[in-house]
Amino acid sequence: METNKYANPFGDGGQLSLSQSITDEQKWRYWLEVIDRGVISDISHQLQGFEQQHSGRSVNDIFRCPFCSAQQKTAYEKTRVTACLRETGGRYGSSSRGGYQFHCFRCKSTHTLFQFLEATENGQIADQYRWDRFRRKLTGAGWNCPLPPKEQRDALKNPLYAGSDVPPPSKADRAAAHRRRYEDQRRLDYIHKHRCPPPRGKSD
Structure with a gap:
């Protein structure tokens, strides 16, 4: 299990102790590291030749480029490790991690x-x-x-999705789910009334 090189500024359980005085930079550094490293760990099995390189407190992940390796002409170039996921300057292009x-x-x-993630067909991830970064005000x-999307942000006003750990479904998906529940209920009502399933195409 990977460890976060930035100390947890929130104390035990991710909660801020009253005796602690922490800066905004400490908070966003910590949560960026937690979220980014978690995602990289999730997709590492997809990246051919994946390997971690440690340099001081920095961690760079190297692997074959998923965009150009397959187009190379020789076996050496096809398997050559030329890509990496590396830490950037952080917020506002500062020298902070x-x-x-x-x-x-x-x-x-x-x-x-x-x-x-989007370019490598990991849209759901x-x-x-x-969403994880948005909840920590890092977007x-x-x-x-x-x-x-604004639609997802607006969905937070709905008590069903307030504080949700996963992105709220789109308006179209919510409408489709509502229709399914409505049709299921009509079918159950028909069965309860007539003691048999409704004919195909009919539920009342």
């Missing part, structure tokens, strides 16, 4: 971790990653991860 960024030294592709202007 921040989120991770993908870079390939051969094809020069560069993506934020969120963009890399990308949505969850963005939007000044950060390297965009805000969730």
Whole structure:
């Protein structure tokens, strides 16, 4: 299990002790490390040749580039490790440690971790990653991860989704779920009334 090189500023259980005095920078450093390293751990099995390199307190993850390795002509170049996920300057381009960024030294592709997840067909993980960062106020202007869609943010006003650990479903998905519940209830009502399943295409 990986350990977070940034000490937990919240004390036991992620809760802030009254005796502690912590800065905003300590908080966002800690949560960026927790969230980013967790996602990288989740996708590491997909990255061919994945290996961790430690340099002081920094951790760089190296692997074959998923964008250009397959296009190479020789077996050596196909299996050559040229890509990495490395720590960036963090918020506002400062020298502070921040989120991770993908870079390939051969094809020069560069993506934020969120963009890399989307580009490698990990859309569901990308949505969850963005949501986890949004809940910690690590998205939007000044950060390297965009805000969730307005529809998802607005869904937080619904008590059903307030404080949700997962992104709320879209409006269309919520409407579809409501229709399914409605149709299921109509079917149950028919069975209760007539003591038999409704004919196909009929539920009342």
